[in-house]
Amino acid sequence: QVQLVESGGGLVQAGDSLRLSCELSGRTFSSYSMGWFRQAPGKEREFVAAINWGGSSTYYADSVKGRFTISRDNAKNTVYLQMNSLKPEDTAVYYCAAKGLTDTSPVTRKSAYGYWGQGTQVTVSS
Numbered sequence: 001q002v003q004l005v006e007s008g009g010g011l012v013q014a015g016d017s018l019r020l021s022c023e024l025s026g027r028t029f030s031s032y033s034m035g036w037f038r039q040a041p042g043k044e045r046e047f048v049a050a051i052n053w054g055g056s057s058t059y060y061a062d063s064v065k066g067r068f069t070i071s072r073d074n075a076k077n078t079v080y081l082q083m084n085s086l087k088p089e090d091t092a093v094y095y096c097a098a099k100g101l102t103d104t105s106p107v108t109r110k111s112a113y114g115y116w117g118q119g120t121q122v123t124v125s126s
């Protein structure tokens with residue numbers, strides 16, 4: 001069974017940086033595209049970023065483009081989300097998710113991901 005474990009969240013000030021990590025276990029990591037989503041209180045879970053199995057293609061929500069960078073290390077079974085120039089509106093629980101390579105759904109779609117981590121809280125104070 002696939003298990004995803006996120007880490008790296010915390011409380012920071014506006015303008016600071018954080019790097020989230022998510023390690024996959026139980027299956028071959030390179031068999032999955034990986035995504036990051038976030039959910040703020042009272043809001044729906046939204047797409048943040050995604051990366052294909054080899055790392056050659058990345059995708060970002062407009063709200064984070066130019067500030068966040070997704071990357072992966074297949075040797076470490078880990079996907080990262082480097083978050084720079086954080087804003088209070090980035091405050092949310094951040095989830096990583098795994099999408100099977102045979103699924104042709106858009107990477108921005110929550111339903112395309114079959115496995116989810118437990119989430120890590122990111123709080124940005126003004």
